[in-house]
Amino acid sequence: MNWTASALTTLSSDTQPSIIVSTEQGKYIFNTAEATGRSFLQSGSNWKKTKAVFFTDVGVHRMGGLAGLLMTWADATVSQLNVFGPTGLLHYMATMRQYTYRDSLYIAPTEVSMVPSPTALKVFSDEQVTIYGIPVWPASHPVLPSPAASGEPSSSVPQKRKQEEPTDVVALMTAQHLSPSQLSGELADDWRRRVLRAAFPAPEPAPVEASQPRGKRARAQKQQDEQQRRFDLETDQFKRRRIKPPAGFYDALPDMPSSFPRRTADPAASPVLSYVIFGPKNRGKFDSRKADALGVPNNALRGLLTKGQKVSFDVVEDGKTLSRTVEPEAVMDAPEPSSVLLILDIPSPDHIPSLLKSFEEIALYTSLWQEPNNDQVVSCVFHNCGPGVLEDERYIAFMNKFHDGCSHSVTSPEHSPDPVTFTDAAHQQLCRQALDADMFPIQKFNLTPRKDLRAIPGIPKLAELMHAGTTIKLRPASGLHVADREDRFHPALSKPLDALxxxxxxxxxxxxxxxxxxxxxxxxxxxxxxIPGANVGIIPLGTGSAIPSKHRNVSSLLVRIPGKGNILLDAGEGTWGQLARLYGVDKTQPGNVWDVLRDIHCVFISHTHGDHHMGLPEILRRRKTLDPPPTTPLYIISVRSVHMYLREIQQVQDLGIGDASGNGVRALLSPALHYRRPESYVPSGMWQVGGTEEWLDIGLSQARAEDMKAVLGLKDFCTIDMYHRMVCYGCRIESEDGWSIAYSADTLPTDSIVRAAPESTLLIHEATMSDDQADQAKSKAHSTHSQAIVVGQKMNVKSLLLTHFSARYPKLPSSGGKTYAQYWTQKGREMTVAHAFDHQNLTLGSMWKMKHYLKGMVDTLKEEGAEEEEERALQAQ
The missing domain is CATH 1.20.5 (Single alpha-helices involved in coiled-coils or other helix-helix interfaces)
Incomplete structure (x- = not known):
C-alpha cells in the first residue's frame, strides 16, 4: 500500500499546522484550526475519502475549523467520520449543536485518555494504519485522572457504573425531572453524545428507486442535481430543518468537572496528545522462480500464497503422485518494513520531560529510536514546536536519537517564515494597488524568519521547515519536498504594477x-x-456568504472610530486571520493587529448561523493573551444561543468570560437593545429570548449598553429585527458626532430597518444573490443586488455598501448596466453604491470613490477568470 503525509497548512499569521495522511483507501487529518476549509480550496487538495480526524488538543487553536468542515464534508462525499482527541472533545463538539445540523453525516467521537500509561495507547486501527496516542503534560501541571474516572457526582443524580447496562439518559432525565446542568460523570458524557447525535444523526438507508434514468437523461439529471447541491451548499450552509431534538437540547451543557484541566488561552500550559502512525507491513514480492521449482501450479493457488495462505496440491515425482504443502514464506520475498510517521505537538519546553519519559519507558516508542530493521523504519517526524522548544538542548538530543535517514518537518514561531496563505485573494489586492494603494493595502507577510533553522547547534541534517504543501512519500519512500502550488502573489511582487x-x-x-x-x-x-465621521474606518474582513472561497472569507466587518475604539460586526471563521493579514502580527510596528484587538470594545453577532460567528472564539482567545491585559471590557451583543455556546467553550478553554478583572467579556442580549425600547422580553413565539439564566436580565443588558456607548462615544446602539429564516438582528450605530451606520445582517428586504435607521450615513446591506435569482433569494431569505439598493433608497442613506456575496459570485452579483449607474434616494439625494471586497480600507468620507473604481476592479477579476477557477476548485472537492 502506498501512502503519503503532507502539510495542508503550516504555522502562519492565519493558519496552524494541519497534516493529512493519505492512503489508497482513505485520509486521516490531524488538527483543523481556523481556515482549514478555505485552505483546501486554495491548495487544490481535496477531502475525498476522509475517514478520521485527530486532534492534539481540545480548544479553539486546534479545533476552530472543525464545524465548518463537518458541514461541508456532509454536503460532499463524507458520510461517516471518526473523531479523536483528548478528554474534553465531547464537550467541545457538543457546543456546536445549535448552529450545525447535517442528517447525512454520522460522527463517532472518541476521547483519548490523557492519563499516562506504562504501555503504548492504541487509539485507532484499520486495514491501512495503526495510530497510537502519547499524552504529553507540562511539568508544571500535575497529571490528573481523567474526568470520566473521577466525575464528581451530584447527590441528587444517580451515577452510572461501568458494569451496568447503558442508561437512556433522556429517559432518566424525563423520569427524574433533571436538567442537563444536573448531570455529571458518565451521565454528562452520555448527554453530550446524545445532543451531538441530534446535530449529526446517523443517515437512514437510501430508498430503492423503481427505475433510474439512463443515457442523456441521466447525465442531465445528475448535472441538475449537482447544480442544486452546489446552490444549497453556497447559500444554505447553516440553514437545515432539523429533526426534533431531545428535551433540554437548548439548555446549557453540564459543567466539566473541577478535575478537568481547562486550557488557558495560551496553549503553552495545556496537556496535549502526540501521535505515532504505523503503516501496514507490505508483503514481499512473489518469486515465480521459487514457485516453479516447488511445482506450484500457475493458477489461483499462487494468488492464495500472495495473500499469506499456505496451499496444498498434487505433484508427480518419479512416477508417483504426492501431496505437497507450500508455506507463503517459501515463495515470497521478505516483507517490507512498516513505515512509521510521528506527529508531535510540543507547546513549550515544559512539555519535553513528559515526552522523553514516554520514549524512555514505553518499549514500542523506545524501539522507534533504533536503526531501520525488518519490522519498521521511522520515515518522518512532524514537529509542531512552541516558543523555545526547538532551541532546547533536550529536544535537539531527542530529535537526534532517530536514525540519520529520518526526515524532520518543523514549525517554530522563531524559525518559521510567514508567507501569504491565500495568494489568489492577495494577488487581486495587489492589482488593485494600481487603483488606490491606500484603499487596497497589501496583506502583511514575512518571508525571512527571525532565526535561521540551520543555526541551531546539532539540528538534524534532514530537518526542514514545514511549508504549506510539504509532502513526504512513505511508500514508495522519498524525502521531504514542497508540492507545487500556484502562487500568483509572491512572484508578482517584483513586477511593476502596470505589468500585472x-x-x-x-x-x-x-x-x-x-x-x-x-x-x-x-x-x-x-x-x-x-460629512460627519469622514475618517471613521469601514473595513470589510469577510464579504462572502455561507462558505469561504479562495477570494472571499465569510462575514465580518470592522468599524474603526478614531480616538474611541473599534466595533466588529459579525465574526465568521477566520476573522482573526483576516485581521492579522491586514494589520500584521509584528508587535514592534505601530497599528499592529494586537493594538487593533485591544481597541475592539464591541462585537455584534447578528444571529446563530455559523458563518457569522464561528471566528469569535479565536478572537476572544487571542484577546485573553494580550500583555498587558485590556483595561476595558469587551461588550458582546447577540442572541442567547451565541452567548451560551461561548460560555460552554469557556468550560474547556479560557475565553475571558467572567474574568475576575472586570475587563473580560460582558454579555448583552440583542432583544434587550431593540429600537422600540422594550421593558421586557417577548414572552413567546419566534422572538422569545428562550431561557431564564441570570445573565439574560434585560436591565443588565441595557445598563451595560450605556457603559459601552460611553466608551465608544455613541449616542445610541440599537438592534433591529430582520426577516430571515431564524431570529436575526441588524443594528444601528449612532455617534455623538453626528454619523450613523446601519447593518442589515442576513435578510430579505424589510421595512424594519427602514423604520429603525432612516437617514443613515451608511447602510451595510447583504446582496447574496443576483437579480435574476430573486425567487431563490426569497426561498433562502436573502436579498438580491437591486433589492438591497431599493432598501437604501427608501432609507435615504448617503452611501450603501453591498456585501455577503454567494460563493458562486467571486466577482460580483450581476445587475446589468445598473452596476455602474448613479442612484438617487426617494428624497432625491445621490446615493453612492459600493461593493465590498476583503481587506478594503474604506472610510465614511472615501466611500464615494468606489463609484469610479468599480468597473476596473471587475475587469481585473474577469482577466483572472476568477469565477471559472472558483467553480473548478469547488467541483474538485
Missing part, C-alpha cells in the same frame, strides 16, 4: 483615478463640508 494588468485594464484604472481627482477638485472648489 492588461493594457486596457490599466488604462481603465488610470481613467478611474482621473475621475476621482476631478471630483475631489470639484468638491474642494465648492467647499463641500466633510
Amino acid at each position: 494588468l492588461k493594457p486596457e485594464t490599466f488604462t481603465a484604472y488610470e481613467q478611474a483615478k482621473e475621475n476621482v481627482r476631478k471630483e475631489a477638485e470639484q468638491r474642494e472648489l465648492i467647499k463641500e463640508e466633510p
Whole structure:
C-alpha cells in the first residue's frame, strides 16, 4: 500500500499546522484550526475519502475549523467520520449543536485518555494504519485522572457504573425531572453524545428507486442535481430543518468537572496528545522462480500464497503422485518494513520531560529510536514546536536519537517564515494597488524568519521547515519536498504594477483615478463640508456568504472610530486571520493587529448561523493573551444561543468570560437593545429570548449598553429585527458626532430597518444573490443586488455598501448596466453604491470613490477568470 503525509497548512499569521495522511483507501487529518476549509480550496487538495480526524488538543487553536468542515464534508462525499482527541472533545463538539445540523453525516467521537500509561495507547486501527496516542503534560501541571474516572457526582443524580447496562439518559432525565446542568460523570458524557447525535444523526438507508434514468437523461439529471447541491451548499450552509431534538437540547451543557484541566488561552500550559502512525507491513514480492521449482501450479493457488495462505496440491515425482504443502514464506520475498510517521505537538519546553519519559519507558516508542530493521523504519517526524522548544538542548538530543535517514518537518514561531496563505485573494489586492494603494493595502507577510533553522547547534541534517504543501512519500519512500502550488502573489511582487494588468485594464484604472481627482477638485472648489465621521474606518474582513472561497472569507466587518475604539460586526471563521493579514502580527510596528484587538470594545453577532460567528472564539482567545491585559471590557451583543455556546467553550478553554478583572467579556442580549425600547422580553413565539439564566436580565443588558456607548462615544446602539429564516438582528450605530451606520445582517428586504435607521450615513446591506435569482433569494431569505439598493433608497442613506456575496459570485452579483449607474434616494439625494471586497480600507468620507473604481476592479477579476477557477476548485472537492 502506498501512502503519503503532507502539510495542508503550516504555522502562519492565519493558519496552524494541519497534516493529512493519505492512503489508497482513505485520509486521516490531524488538527483543523481556523481556515482549514478555505485552505483546501486554495491548495487544490481535496477531502475525498476522509475517514478520521485527530486532534492534539481540545480548544479553539486546534479545533476552530472543525464545524465548518463537518458541514461541508456532509454536503460532499463524507458520510461517516471518526473523531479523536483528548478528554474534553465531547464537550467541545457538543457546543456546536445549535448552529450545525447535517442528517447525512454520522460522527463517532472518541476521547483519548490523557492519563499516562506504562504501555503504548492504541487509539485507532484499520486495514491501512495503526495510530497510537502519547499524552504529553507540562511539568508544571500535575497529571490528573481523567474526568470520566473521577466525575464528581451530584447527590441528587444517580451515577452510572461501568458494569451496568447503558442508561437512556433522556429517559432518566424525563423520569427524574433533571436538567442537563444536573448531570455529571458518565451521565454528562452520555448527554453530550446524545445532543451531538441530534446535530449529526446517523443517515437512514437510501430508498430503492423503481427505475433510474439512463443515457442523456441521466447525465442531465445528475448535472441538475449537482447544480442544486452546489446552490444549497453556497447559500444554505447553516440553514437545515432539523429533526426534533431531545428535551433540554437548548439548555446549557453540564459543567466539566473541577478535575478537568481547562486550557488557558495560551496553549503553552495545556496537556496535549502526540501521535505515532504505523503503516501496514507490505508483503514481499512473489518469486515465480521459487514457485516453479516447488511445482506450484500457475493458477489461483499462487494468488492464495500472495495473500499469506499456505496451499496444498498434487505433484508427480518419479512416477508417483504426492501431496505437497507450500508455506507463503517459501515463495515470497521478505516483507517490507512498516513505515512509521510521528506527529508531535510540543507547546513549550515544559512539555519535553513528559515526552522523553514516554520514549524512555514505553518499549514500542523506545524501539522507534533504533536503526531501520525488518519490522519498521521511522520515515518522518512532524514537529509542531512552541516558543523555545526547538532551541532546547533536550529536544535537539531527542530529535537526534532517530536514525540519520529520518526526515524532520518543523514549525517554530522563531524559525518559521510567514508567507501569504491565500495568494489568489492577495494577488487581486495587489492589482488593485494600481487603483488606490491606500484603499487596497497589501496583506502583511514575512518571508525571512527571525532565526535561521540551520543555526541551531546539532539540528538534524534532514530537518526542514514545514511549508504549506510539504509532502513526504512513505511508500514508495522519498524525502521531504514542497508540492507545487500556484502562487500568483509572491512572484508578482517584483513586477511593476502596470505589468500585472492588461493594457486596457490599466488604462481603465488610470481613467478611474482621473475621475476621482476631478471630483475631489470639484468638491474642494465648492467647499463641500466633510460629512460627519469622514475618517471613521469601514473595513470589510469577510464579504462572502455561507462558505469561504479562495477570494472571499465569510462575514465580518470592522468599524474603526478614531480616538474611541473599534466595533466588529459579525465574526465568521477566520476573522482573526483576516485581521492579522491586514494589520500584521509584528508587535514592534505601530497599528499592529494586537493594538487593533485591544481597541475592539464591541462585537455584534447578528444571529446563530455559523458563518457569522464561528471566528469569535479565536478572537476572544487571542484577546485573553494580550500583555498587558485590556483595561476595558469587551461588550458582546447577540442572541442567547451565541452567548451560551461561548460560555460552554469557556468550560474547556479560557475565553475571558467572567474574568475576575472586570475587563473580560460582558454579555448583552440583542432583544434587550431593540429600537422600540422594550421593558421586557417577548414572552413567546419566534422572538422569545428562550431561557431564564441570570445573565439574560434585560436591565443588565441595557445598563451595560450605556457603559459601552460611553466608551465608544455613541449616542445610541440599537438592534433591529430582520426577516430571515431564524431570529436575526441588524443594528444601528449612532455617534455623538453626528454619523450613523446601519447593518442589515442576513435578510430579505424589510421595512424594519427602514423604520429603525432612516437617514443613515451608511447602510451595510447583504446582496447574496443576483437579480435574476430573486425567487431563490426569497426561498433562502436573502436579498438580491437591486433589492438591497431599493432598501437604501427608501432609507435615504448617503452611501450603501453591498456585501455577503454567494460563493458562486467571486466577482460580483450581476445587475446589468445598473452596476455602474448613479442612484438617487426617494428624497432625491445621490446615493453612492459600493461593493465590498476583503481587506478594503474604506472610510465614511472615501466611500464615494468606489463609484469610479468599480468597473476596473471587475475587469481585473474577469482577466483572472476568477469565477471559472472558483467553480473548478469547488467541483474538485
